[in-house]
Amino acid sequence: MHLATARKLPRSSVRNFASSASLQKQRLLILGSGWGGYGILRGVDKKKWDVTVVSPTNYFNFTPLLASCAVGTLEFRCAIEPVRRYTPQVTAYQAWCDKIDFKRRTVQCMPATPPLVWHESSRSDIDEPEKPFTLRWDKIVIAAGAYSQTFGIPGVKEHAHFLKDVKDARAIRFRILECFEQATQPTLSDVERRHLLNFCVVGGGPTGIEFASELHDLLHAEIAVHYPTLAKLAKISIVEAGSGILGSFDRTLVEYTEKTLSRDGISILKNHHVERVSAGKMFVKEQGEVPFGLLVWSTGLAPNPLISSISEFKKDARTKSILTDDHLNPIKEDGTVDPDVFAIGDCAQIESAILPATAQVASQKAKYLVKKLNKLAKDQDSTVPFKFENQGSLAYIGNWKAIYDNSGSGKDEGKLLNKEAGRVAWLLWRSAYFTMTLSWRNKILVPTYWFLNWIFGRDITRF
Numbered sequence: 453m454h455l456a457t458a459r460k461l462p463r464s465s466v467r468n469f470a471s472s473a474s475l476q477k478q479r480l481l482i483l484g485s486g487w488g489g490y491g492i493l494r495g496v497d498k499k500k501w502d503v504t505v506v507s508p509t510n511y512f513n514f515t516p517l518l519a520s521c522a523v524g525t526l527e528f529r530c531a532i533e534p535v536r537r538y539t540p541q542v543t544a545y546q547a548w549c550d551k552i553d554f555k556r557r558t559v560q561c562m563p564a565t566p567p568l569v570w571h572e573s574s575r576s577d578i579d580e581p582e583k584p585f586t587l588r589w590d591k592i593v594i595a596a597g598a599y600s601q602t603f604g605i606p607g608v609k610e611h612a613h614f615l616k617d618v619k620d621a622r623a624i625r626f627r628i629l630e631c632f633e634q635a636t637q638p639t640l641s642d643v644e645r646r647h648l649l650n651f652c653v654v655g656g657g658p659t660g661i662e663f664a665s666e667l668h669d670l671l672h673a674e675i676a677v678h679y680p681t682l683a684k685l686a687k688i689s690i691v692e693a694g695s696g697i698l699g700s701f702d703r704t705l706v707e708y709t710e711k712t713l714s715r716d717g718i719s720i721l722k723n724h725h726v727e728r729v730s731a732g733k734m735f736v737k738e739q740g741e742v743p744f745g746l747l748v749w750s751t752g753l754a755p756n757p758l759i760s761s762i763s764e765f766k767k768d769a770r771t772k773s774i775l776t777d778d779h780l781n782p783i784k785e786d787g788t789v790d791p792d793v794f795a796i797g798d799c800a801q802i803e804s805a806i807l808p809a810t811a812q813v814a815s816q817k818a819k820y821l822v823k824k825l826n827k828l829a830k831d832q833d834s835t836v837p838f839k840f841e842n843q844g845s846l847a848y849i850g851n852w853k854a855i856y857d858n859s860g861s862g863k864d865e866g867k868l869l870n871k872e873a874g875r876v877a878w879l880l881w882r883s884a885y886f887t888m889t890l891s892w893r894n895k896i897l898v899p900t901y902w903f904l905n906w907i908f909g910r911d912i913t914r915f
Contacts, residue, residue: 477502480825481559481589483549483758485512485535487811488595488797491818492825494890498541500829504587508564510535510546513617515811516885517898519663519848522621523628523670524910526901532618533890549596550584554764554790559587591792591828593821594774594782598753598798598809607729612749615659624748628667629914631745632675635682642685647743649686652734654726655750656690656697658847661709663748664688665850668716672851674910689719691736693751696722698855700808700845705855708873712849753809759799764790768801775803778837780821794821807840816840846881854881 478501482489485507493505517531535544547561562584600616602608613624628651635645651667653660667688676683690697690713697720698706710720725737734742755772765782766775774782774795781789783803796817798809807813817838824834844858854877859870872880882902889895 478590478829479504479588481506481587481592482595483507483559483593484595484597484797484799485509486595486597486797487512487515487814488597488818489593490533490535491815492593492595492796492822493535493538493542495819495822495826497826497829498538500826502543503538503541504543504545504589505535506545506547506549506559506561506587507535508546508548509617510544511618512890514889514894515616516888518615518618518621519659519666521618522615522624522663523666524625524674524912525666525669525905526898528618528622530894530897530901531621533894537891545587547585549758551761552592552594552758554793557589557592557792559589559592560584561587591825592794594759594793594795594799595797595814595818596756596758596799598756598759598773600749601752601754602749603751605726605728608726608749611729611731612654612747614749615663624663624746626914627746628670629912632679632682633914634745635685636679645682646685646687647732648745649682650742650744651686651688651746651748652691652742652744653689653748653750654691654734655752656692656694656699656720656722657750657752658698658700658845660690660748660750661697661713662848663750664690664713664718665848668713668718668850670910672716674912677909678912687719688717689721689742691721691724691726691734693725694722698847701847701855701857702859702871705857705871705873709847709849709855712851712853716850718850753798756799765795766803768806771801771809773798773809774800776800778802778804778839779824779834780817780838796821802838805840810845812843813840846877846884848878848881852878854878856880 480496480501480503482492482505485505489505489507490512496503512533512535514531517526520526521528521531545561546564548564549559549561551560563582566582600614613627614620615624631648635648653664671683671686696706698709713720724739727735727737729747732743734744734747736742759774760772762774765784767773768775776782776795777789780794780796781791782793782795783789797814820838827834844856846854846856848854853874856872856877886895886898889898
């Protein structure tokens, strides 16, 4: 390039390769922007590490609030945080990681945003084939998360909605309102309206219970006002393959939840097994054909394909997640560990202490690893192992009620509350999620929307 031309280029378009400080930094690669990956991204010392994050989304999902977003209690941006808040100190790529080469210390990535090339002859955008790229690393944090478990049941991926991403919440909210708008058409019979307004939730875990409860609140508030006739035809059913819901909660809290949901008109179908799903129909072994307008699938986690492709480390027999030691280093088949590799979040388990795949566990692992990495950057290796501090479990069950369980933490002495249900637990639920909200922006937005919807009601426009 001619010197005169180079001088005319804006300063932002010229990359500086002469910084000796950046060359001295070790390259830290973070795979994923969930509770684990985003926690590392927030806390790691960017002055000491050359940080790169690779994630198929450019945001972090605050997953406990997705059920509220799906029914309009909160708006979607209340449940996300941008990854690029930490750029340009951090290099971010919206891409899938397809392969990790642990010997060469490289990863192969595929862009999650296919490039578009402007074609001069036709003056139109033309899709170009995606081109993979390779990144190098000195230390890597595998926090790729997990997928929704479908157990290979036919039709689930095509006809059910999941609730793991803000895009899922948006699709569910659109579909709920669409069902009521369709049901208003004069060409439908009452039977067809009942089928269309049958909302089914498969899975009796916290996510399924919270969504069913949030949906109940919507039906008995805004929907009852604006669609009074149709609201009486609407029905919510929870289909659970096991013998009970909320398996990780105390039995007395589960019984309280079942009574509360039943009193609110939510059907809980235990020991029911879905065999297949088609458009608008679910085939249950114990019940036969079940028509629905909306099906939300929340039955646990399946391994990420990236994790399945890794053969260098031990895997948990049940979850197929990577097994690590208590310093979060993956364990090789010969029993040794790789000190330059870390695995956290839903894709990893500590071999000596199997923990639930929850946001609480992933967040605590991230905080521990941030301290470890910042010490490593100063050549101070941390020998303190990770220890999980159970802060209890919360679940919203509708009508300003919730349940709180901390009875399994093993620290009963001196605790104010081991378990609680009702309005007090609801206050704990809201205060806990408000406290956990990461940015000041959302710390303001979340209570603001709670207050606005309490005064004016939820927005039921469909767009």
